[in-house]
Amino acid sequence: MTWQRAGDLGLWAGLSFLVVAESGSRNDPYWLMGGCVALLAAAVLLRRTQPLIALALVIVPEAVIVGITMNTTSGTPIAFVPAISTLAYLAGRRETQLRYFVALVSGSLMLLLALRLILFRDVAVADSVLSWLANVLLALVLCVMPWLIGRYRAQQALLATAGWERAERIEREQRLEIDQVRLRERSRIAEDMHDSVGHELSLIALRAAALEVDAELPERHRRAATELREAAATATERLGEIIGVLRDAGAQAPVVPSDESVAELVDRAAASGLAVRLVQEGAAEPSPMVDRAIHRVVQESLTNASKHAPGAEVVVTLTRAEDEVVVKIADTGPTRAVTEVPSSGTGLAGLAERIRLVGGNLTAGQSPSSAGFEVLARVPRSGGRPEPVTDVRSATADERDVVRRRARRGLITALLVPAGLAAGIGAIALGYYLVAGYNSVLPPAQYDALRIGQNFAEVEAVLPRMQMIDPPSERVVEPEGWTCRFYRPDGPFSINYAYRLCFDNDRLVAKDMVQTGSVQPTPEGTTPGPQREGTR
Incomplete structure (x- = not known):
């Protein structure tokens, strides 16, 4: 037996014990006791896979039992309550649909009301409705509240799960970011090695080759120059292999000297056939880092112009001010058909x-003065600290906020919905009480005008439309065969006595004033204490 099944067995045993104890104390038949225990067993087994069905297996029988056994000593109206609360909480934990839960609870309460109105017709409708409203309030506390608490706990668990998932995603994002930093650093190292070391090795090989063919040197020195040239060539080749490892897969090795100026770059592009001219303003010398960055911008922009704007005229404007360096590369747009060229899309980035x-x-972006494209870069002349990268809100943060809002709404719902329902039902009950109270007022003058022995039709003509819904019937003993009615001398909350009219054989046989509270009745114009006229 697994721990899960052991827990199911323990839950069923605990709930069944309550049913057996109450049913045994009420001397219920064994079939009723066994049926309740079987329903609990089915509900416990279904509470994980079908939580609403499991709840229905106890809440509907409870409505039937309470409706049938009202004012009797039979049935198990109390023992099913812990099962209802427990299964309602578990149904909320399983995040069952709200509309199905509301339909189940509402249907059970309406079934309870229908059973009371049908089976107990001798009980006043007002009494049945008020008693039913009390059951509704109990259902809010014992069924709806546990379900809402379970729903809130489910939202909390979902938030905790989302938190762990977010932590794992953050770790993955951090690893990816570290990898990207490493790749950028490797690419930067590759560029530096090619621009500096590669250029110097090329110069060494070139000078060694010149010494190799110098006739004035001895043969021994020329052989040493040959070995030096071969070693430089070998070092250059191995440097290229190392650069291939360090450089990004899609990057191309630079083929220009590291000290090439922007003017030389523009001249080289013009010599290759690109219609480009350079406009220079100012003479301030930028720092080497800034100079290389400007050179890289012009180089990439000219490459893009040759690819994406064939036939366009390109103007490179380089302004070297005292505080900043500004370079603008603008083209006039393509004059020939643009063929599709491969592009990684990361050059501008x-x-x-x-x-x-x-x-x-x-x-x-698009040039404001022409149909071409424009690239504009502004850099402090001596460089500066890099601007922070804008923090882009991640989808994980959005998801976390959504889960938090759901949990917050769940908590608010768990607190406000029962309170709102209770307030609504209380307002309805109070309204009904006030309506019934003011429609059951028998003015003292009309009461005094009634005489013992009058027939029921004559008395009914002056009686109000409704009777008291909270009569003090427990304070008096009603003789056998009599039918008594209670009326108010004034509106609700303003009296401490009520009128009682008793009929027998359609005749008024008694009229009394009955105390309704702890204060002795003292109506105006009468002596304190209950009043009674004899029977004719």
């Missing part, structure tokens, strides 16, 4: 990152 690292900013 890489430029923006590079400019950001030296404290500047970069914008790119």
Whole structure:
């Protein structure tokens, strides 16, 4: 037996003990006791897979038992209450649909009211309705409240689960971010190695080759130069292999010297056939880091212009002010059909990152003065601290907020819904009490005008439409065969006595004033104490 089944057995045994104890004390038949225990067993077994059905197996029989055994000593109206509360809580924990739960509870309460009105017709309708409203209030406390608490606990569990999932996602995002930082650093190292070390190795190989063919050197020195050139070539080749490992897979190795200026870059692009011209303003020298960043922006922009705007004229405007360096690359738009060219789509993003690292900013988009494209970069002349990257709100944070709002709504619902329902039912009951109270007022003058021996028709003509719904019938003994009615001398909450009229064989046989509270009745114009006229 698993722990789960052991828990089911213990729950069933505890709930069944209450049923057997109450049913045995009421001397119920064994079939009723056995049927209740069987219903509890089925409800406990279904509480995980079909929680609403499990709740229905106890709440509907409870409505039937309470409706049939009203004012009797039979049935188990109390023993089923712990089962209802427990299964309602478990149904809420399983996040059952609200509309189905409301339909089940409402249907059971309406069944209870129907049974009382049909089976106990001798009881006044007002008494049955008031008693039913009391049952509704009990249902709110014993059934609806546990369900709402279970629903709130389910929302809390969901929030906790979402928190752990968010923590795992944060860890994965941190690992990915670290990997990206490593890749960027590897790419930066590769660029530095190619731009500096590779260039120097090329110069060493070039000078060694010149020494190799110098006729004035001895043969021994020329052989050493040959070995030096071969070693430089080997080092350059191995450097290329290392760069291939460190560089991003889609990146291309630079093929220009590390000290190439923007003017030289523009001249080289013009020599290759691109219609480009350079406009320079100012003479302030930027820092090496800023100079390389500007060079990279111009290089990438010219490459993009040649790819995406064939035939366009490109103007590179470089302004070297005292405090900042501004470069603008603008083209006039393509003059020939643009063929589809492969692109990774990350070139501009890489430029923006590079400019950001030296404290500047970069914008790119449609040129405001032409149909072409424009790239504008502004960088402090001596560089600066990189601007912080804008924090993009993650989908995990949005999901966490949604779960928190659900849990908050669940808590508010768990507190306000029962209170609202109780207030609504209380308002209805109070309204009904007031309506019935003011419609059961028999004015003292009309009461005094009644005489013992009058027939029922004559008396009924002056009686109000309704009787008291809270008569003090327990304070007097009603003789056998008499039918007594109670009326108010004034509106609700303002009296301490009531009028009692008793009929026998359609004749008024007695009229009394009956105390309704702890204060002795003292109506105006009468002597204190109950009043009674003899029987004719």
